[in-house]
Amino acid sequence: MSYQPEKQLALKIVKQAAKLCQRVQQTQGRKAVQKADTSPVTVADFGAQAILCQGLMEAFPNDPVIGEEDATLLQQPELEGVRRQIIEQVQHSIPAATPEKVIDWINWGNGKVAQRYWTLDPIDGTKGFIRGDQYAVALALVEEGEVKLGVLACPAFPREDNGKGVIFLAIRGQGAVEMPLDGETAQQIKVDPSSNFEQLYRIESVESVHSDRQVQTAIDQRLGLTSIAKQMDSLAKYGAIARGDAHVYTRVPLPQFEGKKENIWDHAAGVIIVEEAGGRVTDLDGKPLDFSVGAKLSNNRGVLATNSVIHSQVLAAIQQEQ
Ligand SMILES: Nc1ncnc2c1ncn2[C@@H]1O[C@H](COP(=O)(O)O)[C@@H](OP(=O)(O)O)[C@H]1O
Numbered sequence: 511m512s513y514q515p516e517k518q519l520a521l522k523i524v525k526q527a528a529k530l531c532q533r534v535q536q537t538q539g540r541k542a543v544q545k546a547d548t549s550p551v552t553v554a555d556f557g558a559q560a561i562l563c564q565g566l567m568e569a570f571p572n573d574p575v576i577g578e579e580d581a582t583l584l585q586q587p588e589l590e591g592v593r594r595q596i597i598e599q600v601q602h603s604i605p606a607a608t609p610e611k612v613i614d615w616i617n618w619g620n621g622k623v624a625q626r627y628w629t630l631d632p633i634d635g636t637k638g639f640i641r642g643d644q645y646a647v648a649l650a651l652v653e654e655g656e657v658k659l660g661v662l663a664c665p666a667f668p669r670e671d672n673g674k675g676v677i678f679l680a681i682r683g684q685g686a687v688e689m690p691l692d693g694e695t696a697q698q699i700k701v702d703p704s705s706n707f708e709q710l711y712r713i714e715s716v717e718s719v720h721s722d723r724q725v726q727t728a729i730d731q732r733l734g735l736t737s738i739a740k741q742m743d744s745l746a747k748y749g750a751i752a753r754g755d756a757h758v759y760t761r762v763p764l765p766q767f768e769g770k771k772e773n774i775w776d777h778a779a780g781v782i783i784v785e786e787a788g789g790r791v792t793d794l795d796g797k798p799l800d801f802s803v804g805a806k807l808s809n810n811r812g813v814l815a816t817n818s819v820i821h822s823q824v825l826a827a828i829q830q831e832q
Pocket residue numbers: 549578631633634635636637638715716717719720721742743744745767773776
């Protein structure tokens with residue numbers, strides 16, 4: 511399968527969604543409201559999910575979509591202003607949008623896992639978005655539990671030409687590329703296959719409660735990895751591994767979140783981008799991430815992404831630390 515129609519649509523809507531996020535940041539700032547689990551969500555998260563879902567619904571009406579956000583929260587009367595801003599922002603991209611349609615589009619992302627489905631994170635790294643750091647719009651196509659296509663728009667990702675804004679794209683069997691967010695020139699990307707731990711970089715979340723830094727540092731020491739870990743919000747970390755800026759990404763759950771499983775949309779697009787760039791992604795026990803069970807990676811524990819060359823050595827060090 512070449513997945514050309516899927517690729518064209520995915521690129522188009524991810525770019526549209528990223529534009530909405532940039533516009534919200536410029537015009538409305540980075541205000542957030544709290545979800546039931548106390549995590550933040552913004553006008554841009556909801557607006558970007560509406561745009562992504564509308565495009566998928568129109569082009570692939572039979573494919574279920576599993577997205578992070580849900581419009582239930584917006585029924586609260588005190589969020590009337592937020593709801594209005596979301597609708598205005600979506601109308602900017604899709605003039606025919608009505609309030610009812612926008613809510614329906616957001617909720618189109620409440621689908622269930624099927625033989626073929628899409629998963630999306632309208633903003634991964636909402637905390638990064640609010641801080642003015644990295645964030646990503648993430649979209650992936652999954653078939654038979656395997657990611658077949660992944661697109662990541664990272665509007666704040668630094669480019670070699672000193673500009674900002676990168677899209678990472680991978681299709682199974684076709685390699686991984688990066689391109690400027692507002693351009694067309696695709697450039698093949700590859701992991702850096704170095705294996706001398708003294709020269710390698712690990713990358714981790716900026717948020718200290720999203721992974722166990724103590725265990726991660728102990729793993730570094732076992733491996734002889736001496737550099738200070740790079741920190742970056744969102745799935746952009748997978749992009750950094752795929753283009754050779756870093757070599758190891760560990761996501762070790764903190765003891766207090768041991769039973770809390772990772773969301774499929776926080777990983778799917780990144781996994782294929784790293785794999786197609788020559789890297790490897792498993793959980794902390796060396797098992798492939800299983801995208802066939804639901805919205806959570808229920809059959810997996812944590813995540814390890816590497817340049818592939820050092821993967822088994824890192825897994826061995828992880829086993830010794832558990
Ligand atoms: N305690 C926790 N452990 C692991 N991941 C968590 C977490 N709390 C939140 N997250 C997830 O971490 C994601 C951000 O990833 P990162 O830490 O790599 O920047 C969040 O995505 P959203 O920002 O889309 O909500 C959220 O799903």
